[in-house]
Amino acid sequence: MRFLATADWQLGMTAGFLEPEARPRFAQARFDVLQRITRLAAEREAQFVVVCGDVFETNQLDRSVIARTFEALRDSTVPIYLLPGNHDPLDSASIYDSEEFAGRRPEHVHVIRDSTPVAVAADVELIGAPWFSKRPDADLVAAACAGLVPPASGVTRVVAAHGAVATLNPDATDPATIDDAALSTLLASGLVHVAVLGDRHATTEVASGIWYPGTPEVTARRETDPGNVLVIDVDPHADLAQRVQVERVHVGAWRFETIAETLQDLDDLARLSARLEQISNKARTAVWLTLQGTLSTSSRARLDALIDEFGDLFALVKIWESHSDLVVRPDGSDFSDLHLTGFASAALAELIGRADDPSADPSSADEAGGRGGGGETAVGEADGDGDSESDSEFDRAVEAALNAAGGHEADEEPASGARAAQDALSLLYRLTGGAR
Ligand SMILES: [Mn+2]
Structure with missing residues (x-):
């Protein structure tokens, strides 16, 4: 059984840190990537697409964001399941309950509103753990999987959830933390076959059969491997170690890069200039420079001019001041x-x-x-x-x-x-x- 996992679309996100002229381009990219995702799902004959939370940046968005989302998903030949996450929970102000959403939702787009197993096809069961508030007081995955009986023979059971797992969470006191050790036990027992999670924007394998697909378009500088979706093959008859085959496919058009250089003279500036010049797709690339060294006033002025010139081409070129130590003598x-x-x-x-x-x-x-x-x-x-x-x-x-x-x-x-x-x-x- 093959499906496509993605998460953290963060539709409607604004990026105030970019050059003003680049911001609409960044917002549009989050819609454009959806067509690449649904096309990939069709090409690979995936049975469905699941979006593991934070589909929308907030519950309070201009209605045009909803219209553009459904326009981008309109031609999908594969059903798409949306899971509410911490940015877009199913609370009293939920975007999923808005008139615009209900009025425009295409037939093949579904919202996971509870943890009742969904029969995606005769041989696929999807169990979601949607967020109902921004602060759940329990492990939603444990709650969604409590009381499960073994699936019928040949049926693949997929868990889709959102949130931080215990082994990667710096705040272990958060009651919503997902107990990934307990989830691994469930996977090993065969009660569920694979788990895909949202919240972490970098593609990450947590353990055998547990994956964060990450965001399909980068949202922050610290993300180590964003811009991917996962094509996942599951053999429900196999042991956990052999059961899940994952292919990460890069679909993102944007890149956030950090460039480190030590600058002492004009040769060093020429090297930095060459590094910036060789970057392709500059209009969809933001660059933070971490610079060390000592420059004369004229060299520093040349550096500033260089940053201004490349700033006309890139979505952002900026010295990351707190990570730089550049002295002018x-x-x-x-x-x-x-x-x-x-x-x-x-x-x-x-x-x-x-x-x-x-x-x-x-x-x-x-x-x-x-x-x-x-x-x-x-x-x-x-x-x-x-x-x-x-x-x-x-x-x-x-x-x-x-x-x-x-x-x-x-x-x-x-x-x-x-x-x-x-x-x-x-x-x-x-x-x-x-x-x-
Ligand atoms: Mn997110």
Whole structure:
């Protein structure tokens, strides 16, 4: 008996961490992959598809998500069983009870609403363990399998459930934890033949006959092997060790990657650039850079320009700040071509001093921002002295860099004083044309 197992579709998920223009593409990918799944099920002559929970990201979704889900599943020639999970439980606000869902559900799409065995075919029985709330107070798999009698000869019994198993759960006190040792005993006894689970987004074999298929499209950076579905063959007459054959098939189009590099000079930047360049399907790839090393101001500015350029192609390219340690050491030659005078020259000297001072404390970042305001006076004075237009532009660049030294991205830890000054120098270098 062959079936296809998948889970954690998380339809309707938004990805606020991606570039804004990439977010609708990411949301659409979660629907597009459904057609690849149902086509695969038909090609492999699977008897059914089971989705082991978290079909939807929440119970509160725009009705268009339901419409697009059923549109994507419309042409499936294989029946599809949806199991409510912790994101989409069968509670009083359940998406499965909404008018849109009931009104649009195609005949071949079924919701598993209790643990009564479902006769998918004459030789297949499906036992589901749906979630009825976000916090079950018991092991739902144990409850679903309690009191089972042996299946009729030749009938394959499949368990579909959702949640963390004890051997992989960091929170062993959670009463909803699935006792996978007890499940293995059930499997060995032949009361059930295979168990497929949702909740863990990376494809994982827990034990013989117990699998997490994982999410068909990646949802988070930490997932080690997402983007798969499982084609599962079960021989109900065989012992547990030989009973279940699993083929993982990659169906996901998106990738979340982490790239680690040590950067010291322009050669290292060229290597990083080449690594990014050779990645295919950039529009559906997000990259977090974990960077170590020490760069001159001009090299750091080149790095920032490189990240901006690749940011136009990728769904995201970003330095993962909490996993990076990149220091900028101003090089004497970095600014010598700029022939700075007056306020700009004094500000530059101060930034270089601060960038080199590891003892600079975070509060000085605020001070640097404050001094940006002081720059307005300097610009005014320079204009009063009849300085050229380009000098005035340059002063604005210095001011912008100083202001940037006081700011940092909201999702990152506050920059230290030295770090803020390093960022400001890099920005100053770029604003004044140094990275072209
Ligand atoms: Mn999930």
